[in-house]
Amino acid sequence: xxxxxxxxxxxxxxxxxxxxxxxxxxxxxxxxxxxxxxxxxxxxxxxxxxxxxxxxxxxxxxxxxxxxxxxxxxxxxxxxxxxxxxxxxxxxxxxxxxxxxxxxxxxxxxxxxxxxxxxxxxxxxxxxxxxxxxxxxxxxxxxxxxxxxxxxxxxxxxxxxxxxxxxxxxxxxxxxxxxxxxxxxxxxxxxxxxxxxxxxxxxxxxxxxxxxxxxxxxxxxxxxxxxxxxxxxxxxxxxxxxxxxxxxxxxxxx
Amino acid sequence: xxxxxxxxxxxxxxxxxxxxxxxxxxxxxxxxxxxxxxxxxxxxxxxxxxxxxxxxxxxxxxxxxxxxxxxxxxxxxxxxxxxxxxxxxxxxxxxxxxxxxxxxxxxxxxxxxxxxxxxxxxxxxxxxxxxxxxxxxxxxxxxxxxxxxxxxxxxxxxxxxxxxxxxxxxxxxxxxxxxxxxxxxxxxxxxxxxxxxxxxxxxxxxxxxxxxxxxxxxxxxxxxxxxxxxxxxxxxxxxxxxxxxxxxxxxxxxxxxxxxxxxxxxxxxxxxxxxxxxxxxxxxxxxxxxxxxxxxxxxxxxxxxxxxxxxxxxxxxxxxxxxxxxxxxxxxxxxxxxxxxxxxxxxxxxxxxxxxxxxxxxxxxxxxxxxxxxxxxxxxxxxxxxxxxxxxxxxxxxxxxxxxxxxxxxxxxxxxxxxxxxxxxxxx
Numbered sequence: 001x002x003x004x005x006x007x008x009x010x011x012x013x014x015x016x017x018x019x020x021x022x023x024x025x026x027x028x029x030x031x032x033x034x035x036x037x038x039x040x041x042x043x044x045x046x047x048x049x050x051x052x053x054x055x056x057x058x059x060x061x062x063x064x065x066x067x068x069x070x071x072x073x074x075x076x077x078x079x080x081x082x083x084x085x086x087x088x089x090x091x092x093x094x095x096x097x098x099x100x101x102x103x104x105x106x107x108x109x110x111x112x113x114x115x116x117x118x119x120x121x122x123x124x125x126x127x128x129x130x131x132x133x134x135x136x137x138x139x140x141x142x143x144x145x146x147x148x149x150x151x152x153x154x155x156x157x158x159x160x161x162x163x164x165x166x167x168x169x170x171x172x173x174x175x176x177x178x179x180x181x182x183x184x185x186x187x188x189x190x191x192x193x194x195x196x197x198x199x200x201x202x203x204x205x206x207x208x209x210x211x212x213x214x215x216x217x218x219x220x221x222x223x224x225x226x227x228x229x230x231x232x233x234x235x236x237x238x239x240x241x242x243x244x245x246x247x248x249x250x251x252x253x254x
Numbered sequence: 255x256x257x258x259x260x261x262x263x264x265x266x267x268x269x270x271x272x273x274x275x276x277x278x279x280x281x282x283x284x285x286x287x288x289x290x291x292x293x294x295x296x297x298x299x300x301x302x303x304x305x306x307x308x309x310x311x312x313x314x315x316x317x318x319x320x321x322x323x324x325x326x327x328x329x330x331x332x333x334x335x336x337x338x339x340x341x342x343x344x345x346x347x348x349x350x351x352x353x354x355x356x357x358x359x360x361x362x363x364x365x366x367x368x369x370x371x372x373x374x375x376x377x378x379x380x381x382x383x384x385x386x387x388x389x390x391x392x393x394x395x396x397x398x399x400x401x402x403x404x405x406x407x408x409x410x411x412x413x414x415x416x417x418x419x420x421x422x423x424x425x426x427x428x429x430x431x432x433x434x435x436x437x438x439x440x441x442x443x444x445x446x447x448x449x450x451x452x453x454x455x456x457x458x459x460x461x462x463x464x465x466x467x468x469x470x471x472x473x474x475x476x477x478x479x480x481x482x483x484x485x486x487x488x489x490x491x492x493x494x495x496x497x498x499x500x501x502x503x504x505x506x507x508x509x510x511x512x513x514x515x516x517x518x519x520x521x522x523x524x525x526x527x528x529x530x531x532x533x534x535x536x537x538x539x540x541x542x543x544x545x546x547x548x549x550x551x552x553x554x555x556x557x558x559x560x561x562x563x564x565x566x567x568x569x570x571x572x573x574x575x576x577x578x579x580x581x582x583x584x585x586x587x588x589x590x591x592x593x594x595x596x597x598x599x600x601x602x603x604x605x606x607x608x609x610x611x612x613x614x615x616x617x618x619x620x621x622x623x624x625x626x627x628x629x630x631x632x633x634x635x636x637x638x639x640x641x642x643x644x645x646x647x648x649x650x651x652x653x654x655x656x657x658x659x660x661x662x663x664x665x666x667x668x669x670x671x672x673x674x675x676x677x678x679x680x681x682x
Contacts, residue, residue: 073637090649
């Protein structure tokens with residue numbers, strides 16, 4: 001489904017990704033782990049199309065189509081979804097209006113009829129329950145005044161509504177307590193399906209206890225330095241990143 | 255030596271005289287003051303940013319015809335009065351028929367009533383700051399006096415549709431006076447629209463005189479076309495424990511000017527002034543507000559937002575004057591601005607004059623741009639760039655639009671603003 005070949009990317013002329021290679025097939029769940037500054041978030045942002053990051057070389061295809069040629073909104077319509085590490089607060093746009101606009105943009109792209117306000121309200125209420133967000137959150141501004149955990153649940157709510165082909169979860173576990181982690185993980189597990197892939201980016205392995213990956217990759221210094229199965233994450237947990245010769249964050253990012 | 259043009263030299267033309275004698279006398283008196291009133295230039299302090307947009311010529315001095323088509327039939331959930339070119343159209347108007355509420359055209363007033371009104375007209379405005387209210391005073395041909403007796407409550411909003419139209423250049427001078435008795439209540443909605451494509455001037459004055467305990471809401475939508483220059487003034491005087499709330503939504507034009515002056519004369523008075531302005535292309539809009547805290551223990555709260563796109567120009571000048579006796583005044587003024595293009599210009603100027611020592615007076619102004627990260631967030635969900643821009647721009651003013659207390663007006667404003675922004679971002 002997703003194929004990344006020798007991807008290099010920079011931000012403000014500083015190279016962060018230094019040759020990423022990754023193949024993800026439909027139905028698979030991949031986890032990318034690594035210390036702070038290793039390029040995990042950059043990879044997520046580049047895949048979603050954030051223009052603050054410049055791709056200097058390499059290739060990314062989604063189901064054979066060149067992803068890097070597409071605008072951010074086109075990528076989303078082709079099925080890329082990024083759950084943000086820091087979801088953005090947008091006062092003045094109601095969550096409901098935001099979600100409905102997004103869902104209808106997708107439906108329009110697929111040649112389906114737009115959902116009217118009443119139909120959408122019903123759907124949004126159901127999905128809100130699934131991530132344990134009170135429906136009153138639909139009426140508030142997008143993420144406005146939401147707690148960290150509420151923001152993350154709102155991200156999963158969006159994923160459940162938009163039904164992407166590839167969901168990228170950027171540090172979705174950060175800032176969550178045990179209960180919230182469980183709710184978010186249940187949401188992500190509900191997304192798992194044969195025709196959908198999930199790419200989790202995380203610093204810690206605790207999320208992987210709840211969402212069990214098929215593959216684990218270790219990212220350091222802008223490259224994937226080791227790949228393996230689920231057991232790799234456990235090994236990392238036990239031995240720390242130092243085990244792989246990653247000395248500190250400073251070095252990892254250089 | 256060449257004489258500088260005055261308002262009178264450009265604009266003193268004979269007009270029809272179906273008004274009662276005291277109002278004709280008032281008009282004459284106002285006309286005489288125009289002779290010494292220079293046409294504003296960029297050196298005129300209160301027209302500094304806007305004089306260059308003022309393009310009045312002799313042709314436009316001609317009063318627009320009184321009779322005309324009532325082309326626009328906006329659906330109105332309330333009582334409706336239609337003014338065309340400053341003259342009321344009775345057959346298109348529906349007055350409330352309620353005890354305690356008297357609505358009369360100026361031409362229908364008795365001599366005594368007109369005599370009383372002639373003392374009131376203009377009394378809410380500071381003549382030094384509203385040159386063009388004098389022009390209106392010299393030129394109005396009709397007008398509406400809305401008198402609420404003590405305790406009268408108008409059960410539905412009263413809509414006044416001000417339409418300016420003309421096939422040839424000319425000007426119109428609508429005039430409204432609301433005399434709100436003690437503890438009376440009403441909501442007045444004024445919509446300014448236009449048709450035709452000749453160069454036109456709408457020079458409007460609306461005044462509110464609030465006795466103690468009166469509670470008045472004024473909503474003003476300015477939606478005239480690109481051929482209309484609009485110079486309007488709203489004056490408000492408030493007695494003890496009265497409340498005035500204003501919601502202005504203005505779309506830019508070749509020249510748009512609104513002066514809003516509120517004088518808090520009685521203790522415990524309260525005013526809340528909200529304003530939204532949007533401009534694009536080469537449009538202009540200038541809001542000058544002035545709040546006088548004359549009496550003690552009054553609250554004023556003012557929130558204005560401007561959004562300027564392309565090469566347009568928006569101006570906000572907010573003056574707060576706290577008089578020596580106005581102890582325990584509480585004044586809060588806030589103006590936020592959104593610049594959508596580097597070619598757009600916004601001038602914002604707070605003017606605070608405080609002569610009492612025990613007051614709370616806060617003011618703040620910001621100018622910013624659309625947030626790139628918010629935009630990325632929206633498009634990353636598949637929302638098109640144009641729509642995302644429209645959503646974010648609407649978000650900047652939604653908080654104020656949502657406070658418009660009449661649903662139909664709120665929806666009209668939302669719809670028109672949305673259309674406006676879709677045009678703004680059509681290239682995006």
